Structure formats: C-alpha cells, structure tokens
Amino acid sequence: MPKFPESLRKVGPYLNIGGVFLGCMVLGVALGWWLDQKLGTKPWMLLSGSLLGMVSGFYHFFKVVLRQGDGKKHE
Amino acid sequence: MGQQVGQMILHHIVNGPEMELPWVTDLTHTVHLPHIPAFEVLGIVIDMSITRHVVMMLLAAFLLILMALFVRRKIALVPRGFTSMVESFVLFIRDDVAKATMGAEAARRYTPYLCTTFFFILTCNLLGLIPYGATATSNVSVTAALALMSFFMIQGAGMRKMGVFGYFGHLIPPGVPFWLAPVMFVVELMGVFAKPFALCIRLFANMVAGHVVILSLIGLVFVMNIWVFPVAVGFGVFMYLLELFVALLQAYIFTMLTSLFIGLLVVGEH
Numbered sequence: 001m002p003k004f005p006e007s008l009r010k011v012g013p014y015l016n017i018g019g020v021f022l023g024c025m026v027l028g029v030a031l032g033w034w035l036d037q038k039l040g041t042k043p044w045m046l047l048s049g050s051l052l053g054m055v056s057g058f059y060h061f062f063k064v065v066l067r068q069g070d071g072k073k074h075e
Numbered sequence: 076m077g078q079q080v081g082q083m084i085l086h087h088i089v090n091g092p093e094m095e096l097p098w099v100t101d102l103t104h105t106v107h108l109p110h111i112p113a114f115e116v117l118g119i120v121i122d123m124s125i126t127r128h129v130v131m132m133l134l135a136a137f138l139l140i141l142m143a144l145f146v147r148r149k150i151a152l153v154p155r156g157f158t159s160m161v162e163s164f165v166l167f168i169r170d171d172v173a174k175a176t177m178g179a180e181a182a183r184r185y186t187p188y189l190c191t192t193f194f195f196i197l198t199c200n201l202l203g204l205i206p207y208g209a210t211a212t213s214n215v216s217v218t219a220a221l222a223l224m225s226f227f228m229i230q231g232a233g234m235r236k237m238g239v240f241g242y243f244g245h246l247i248p249p250g251v252p253f254w255l256a257p258v259m260f261v262v263e264l265m266g267v268f269a270k271p272f273a274l275c276i277r278l279f280a281n282m283v284a285g286h287v288v289i290l291s292l293i294g295l296v297f298v299m300n301i302w303v304f305p306v307a308v309g310f311g312v313f314m315y316l317l318e319l320f321v322a323l324l325q326a327y328i329f330t331m332l333t334s335l336f337i338g339l340l341v342v343g344e345h
Contacts, residue, residue, distance in 0.1 A: 016332055019273025022276070023269030024269045056262040056269070060266045
C-alpha cells in the first residue's frame with residue numbers, strides 16, 4: 001500500500017490542473033483587456049487574448065494529463 | 076440581522092488597521108495600529124501601514140525565529156519532544172518533497188527555501204485559528220507575495236540550470252514547426268505565469284473559505300433561532316477541525332508544488 005505522502009506526491013501534478021486552467025484564462029483576458037486600453041483597439045485584443053488564454057489553458061491541461069499517462073505506460 | 080452577520084464575517088476576513096486583543100478592557104477590545112503615511116516610489120503609491128495581517132506575519136516570523144533558535148540549541152543525535160517534531164517535518168520536506176521531486180543534489184540547495192515557505196504558511200494559517208487571531212494567508216496580497224517568491228525561485232532555478240537563453244529556448248517544445256514556434260512560446264509563457272497564479276489563488280481561497288464557513292455556521296444562531304445552536308456549533312467545531320487539517324495541507328501543497336515546478340526545470344528533459 002502506498003504511503004500517504006507517496007500518494008499525495010503522485011496526485012501533486014493534478015492538483016494544479018484546475019488552477020492553471022483558470023490562471024491561463026484570467027491572464028489571457030487580463031492581458032487582452034490591458035492591451036485594448038493601451039492601444040485603443042477596443043474588442044480585438046480582448047478577443048484574441050481570451051482565445052489565447054483558452055488555448056493555453058487547454059494546452060497545459062492536456063500536457064499534464066497526457067504526460068502522466070505516458071509515464072505510467074513506461075513503468 | 077443577516078446583514079450584521081455578513082458584516083461581522085467580512086470584518087473577520089479582511090485586513091484592517093485595527094486589531095482585537097483580549098487584554099484591552101474596552102467594550103470592543105480594539106486597538107488601533109499605527110498608520111504610516113503613504114509615499115510614492117516611481118509612480119506607485121506604497122502604504123507601509125501596520126495592519127492586522129502585517130502584525131500576524133511579523134508574529135509568525137518572530138515565532139519561527141524563536142523556534143529555530145530553540146531547536147538549534149536542543150540539537151542532538153536523538154532529539155526529543157518539540158525538537159523531534161520539527162525534525163520530522165524538516166525531514167519530511169527534505170526527503171518526501173524535495174528529494175522526491177528534484178533529486179538529492181538539487182534538494183540540498185532548495186530545501187531551506189521550501190522549509191521556510193512551509194513553516195511560514197503553516198504558522199500563518201494556524202495563527203488565524205486561535206481566538207483574536209487573523210489569517211494573514213487569507214489576504215490575497217500575502218499569498219501573491221508568497222507566490223511571487225516561488226515564481227522567482229522556480230525561474231531562477233531553471234535559469235541556473237539551463238542558462239538564460241537555454242531557459243527561454245526550453246519554452247518552445249522540441250519538434251514544433253517553425254510557424255507554430257512563436258505561438259507555442261506565448262502559450263508556454265502563459266503557463267509559466269499561470270502556475271504561481273494558481274498557487275496564490277488556491278491558498279487564498281482555501282483560507283478564506285474555511286473561515287467564512289465557520290463564521291456563517293455560528294452566524295446561523297443569530298440569523299435563525301437560538302435552538303439551532305447544537306447543529307451550528309457542532310458543525311462549526313467540525314469545520315474548525317477540518318480547518319486545522321486544511322492549514323497543514325495547504326502549507327504542504329504550496330511547498331510541494333513549488334518543489335515540483337523547480338524539479339521539472341532542474342531535472343531536465345522530462
């Protein structure tokens with residue numbers, strides 16, 4: 001039976017998935033909004049920022065999930 | 076009444092310039108903390124006033140220094156009592172957190188930082204659970220500062236290992252077509268910033284949520300009826316015990332994730 005710290009460590013990478021997903025989106029939207037304010041390109045930077053946020057959110061999500069799956073296969 | 080309970084909850088969560096102390100024989104038990112006038116550096120207004128959370132952080136730092144001095148004096152081959160407890164925590168962080176995620180060599184370098192974060196967050200969390208205390212870690216500025224330190228630590232570790240250019244080059248995954256490389260660079264860069272952001276929000280949200288739940292449960296007595304007290308207090312005590320666990324767990328998770336991110340950069344190609 002794996003010890004408690006051991007299982008916590010294994011769950012570690014997954015603990016951050018939700019946060020990083022959220023963080024990417026918030027950062028993308030915030031960056032787009034800020035650029036819109038600076039450049040006066042009202043909706044476009046916000047829209048592309050949100051898209052970028054979503055893409056990177058999903059990218060990091062799948063990166064963690066798929067990498068962990070790979071690791072298990074090699075073991 | 077509901078509104079008053081809401082205000083009471085908010086008052087206990089947010090930072091403020093006054094603090095309640097048991098030995099102040101005023102009706103409100105309140106002391107006003109010193110106010111330092113705000114000054115401006117490079118167009119940024121900085122207010123260095125001592126607030127409730129600052130007092131709690133200073134107290135935590137003071138307690139930790141005392142603890143370190145005490146443990147340092149009692150060091151022995153077979154430690155006993157409090158020293159033994161501290162040693163087991165430190166050993167746990169060194170062996171089960173640092174060594175497991177980044178290998179023995181890097182663990183030696185980064186264990187002091189990880190221990191500092193762990194003990195500081197743990198002490199801040201626990202200080203919020205004692206009566207008259209305030210949780211410094213339920214202030215988003217505090218957790219943001221902690222996450223920022225972890226951010227610099229993680230990036231610094233990566234740059235130390237791979238060199239500054241190597242570090243930025245590593246952000247583009249190998250085998251990406253050249254037209255996709257700039258996009259991937261930006262996407263990876265978002266992840267670099269999103270990780271500490273997630274650390275900051277997680278600690279903050281967990282500490283706020285627990286306190287809000289406890290206070291709301293006790294507030295039920297005032298909002299509904301005095302006879303809900305067995306349920307309210309029972310659940311309140313249960314949540315309090317859960318909070319004790321969460322205080323430990325969140326300190327551990329913050330430390331472990333910092334260690335994991337350093338490990339991902341230091342161990343090399345994963």
